[in-house]
Amino acid sequence: MIEPTATPDVVLSTLGITEPQDIDIEAIAYACGALITREPLSGCEANIIGVGDRAVITVNSTSIETRQRFSAGHELGHWMRDRGQSAFGCSDRQMESEWTANNPETRANRFASDLLLPKSMFVPLAKGKPITTDSVSALAAVFRMSRTATAMRLVEHGSFPAIIAYYEAGQKKWSIPKRGEVPFYLKPSDLPAPETVTATMFDDPSVSEDSDEIRADHWFTAERSSKYYIRESCFRAGPNSVITLLWWENEQQIIDLNEAEESRAERRSDGSWERERE
Amino acid sequence: MPDKSPNEADRLARIIDGLGEQIRTASDEELLDAAREERRDVGETSARVKGILKHALRSHQQVQLIAAREGYRRDTAAMAARSFELPETNEERRKLFMAAITQLPQLQPAFTMQNREFKDFSDDDIEVQLRKMALLDLLSGVKVPEE
Numbered sequence: 197m198i199e200p201t202a203t204p205d206v207v208l209s210t211l212g213i214t215e216p217q218d219i220d221i222e223a224i225a226y227a228c229g230a231l232i233t234r235e236p237l238s239g240c241e242a243n244i245i246g247v248g249d250r251a252v253i254t255v256n257s258t259s260i261e262t263r264q265r266f267s268a269g270h271e272l273g274h275w276m277r278d279r280g281q282s283a284f285g286c287s288d289r290q291m292e293s294e295w296t297a298n299n300p301e302t303r304a305n306r307f308a309s310d311l312l313l314p315k316s317m318f319v320p321l322a323k324g325k326p327i328t329t330d331s332v333s334a335l336a337a338v339f340r341m342s343r344t345a346t347a348m349r350l351v352e353h354g355s356f357p358a359i360i361a362y363y364e365a366g367q368k369k370w371s372i373p374k375r376g377e378v379p380f381y382l383k384p385s386d387l388p389a390p391e392t393v394t395a396t397m398f399d400d401p402s403v404s405e406d407s408d409e410i411r412a413d414h415w416f417t418a419e420r421s422s423k424y425y426i427r428e429s430c431f432r433a434g435p436n437s438v439i440t441l442l443w444w445e446n447e448q449q450i451i452d453l454n455e456a457e458e459s460r461a462e463r464r465s466d467g468s469w470e471r472e473r474e
Numbered sequence: 475m476p477d478k479s480p481n482e483a484d485r486l487a488r489i490i491d492g493l494g495e496q497i498r499t500a501s502d503e504e505l506l507d508a509a510r511e512e513r514r515d516v517g518e519t520s521a522r523v524k525g526i527l528k529h530a531l532r533s534h535q536q537v538q539l540i541a542a543r544e545g546y547r548r549d550t551a552a553m554a555a556r557s558f559e560l561p562e563t564n565e566e567r568r569k570l571f572m573a574a575i576t577q578l579p580q581l582q583p584a585f586t587m588q589n590r591e592f593k594d595f596s597d598d599d600i601e602v603q604l605r606k607m608a609l610l611d612l613l614s615g616v617k618v619p620e621e
Contacts, residue, residue, distance in 0.1 A: 211536065211542065212537070212538070218539070222543075222546050223539055223546055224539075224542070226545050226546040227542040231549055231609075232546075233550070233553070236602075237599065238595070238596055245607065247610045247612060251610075252609055252610060254602065254606060
């Protein structure tokens with residue numbers, strides 16, 4: 197049996213899995229000591245009961261297949277990361293919205309993502325792809341995963357600077373930039389401006405996904421944002437929630453912001469910044 | 475008196491060793507000439523051998539995965555065929571479930587959700603969860619309180 201401390205990469209390599217079609221969640225969980233069963237569940241997407249080195253994961257059989265796979269991976273994450281606690285029950289909301297806090301749900305989401313969308317297989321397929329709903333859907337089909345989890349991965353490992361944000365009832369719940377490329381202070385507004393695709397989707401519930409090019413100042417307060425254009429691509433994550441992908445096909449704004457930041461840092465180090473402020 | 479004549483396995487091994495040695499020491503040109511003389515398609519042979527090696531390597535690397543797939547199929551089939559000794563009526567099963575949750579409080583997180591009360595559990599939900607608990611031998615020590 198695979199050790200409970202094993203990372204998703206170790207789990208996959210132990211089982212000799214190198215292709216997306218071989219990511220068989222039932223077999224993987226079994227090798228980790230957990231038996232996956234599918235039953236209709238009311239009020240939750242999945243739960244796990246574990247005793248000693250054995251566990252039973254129950255996944256809601258009335259959910260769509262991609263949701264079931266992610267739910268199974270999420271519960272397996274609890275089993276591998278939080279084994280001291282013998283039971284968890286998880287809702288779809290926890291799996292959609294908990295990506296930024298440091299808690300068992302976030303860790304389980306992370307584990308599921310690393311296991312079912314492994315970087316080593318994802319990066320070659322994502323290379324050069326625009327950060328759009330279409331790319332997300334195509335990759336989600338290859339990995340048989342939910343669009344939300346796939347979109348997170350595409351922003352993280354895609355070829356363009358990008359930000360993913362989650363909006364619920366018209367208000368931002370969280371946003372994550374591509375680390376190392378998008379400046380940390382560049383955060384999408386908490387309430388999307390009326391000109392944005394995101395706002396349009398909250399206004400019109402019949403729209404399931406949409407994309408557009410939009411002036412950057414509709415999203416960001418950073419200096420001279422009105423000079424630049426960014427791409428916005430959105431899809432509905434739930435009846436009242438939207439996943440927003442913001443990305444720079446033309447990276448000039450990012451380059452200019454980074455240069456401006458470097459220039460400020462230089463002036464700070466030689467004291468001219470303080471003199472200018474005085 | 476021991477039989478000194480070589481047995482069949484030894485003879486076969488020597489023939490294979492000899493063939494292997496001949497192939498190992500032959501130049502690339504000699505091997506290609508031999509293939510051409512026998513009217514064999516070198517490209518096709520190469521692709522076929524690569525495929526065989528790749529498949530063998532993959533099978534070797536996936537020994538644990540294949541075993542896990544078989545184990546999963548076996549255990550789920552056994553679980554479906556297994557009959558659990560659960561109380562006969564919905565009401566009795568609900569009492570057993572509540573007793574299990576009370577006596578094994580560590581299991582509560584699996585069932586308690588936001589805006590969800592135990593009383594909201596359907597009879598089917600209760601039966602499904604009791605079967606899971608029985609599978610993990612959790613119900614043997616649970617006592618339903620007498621009324």
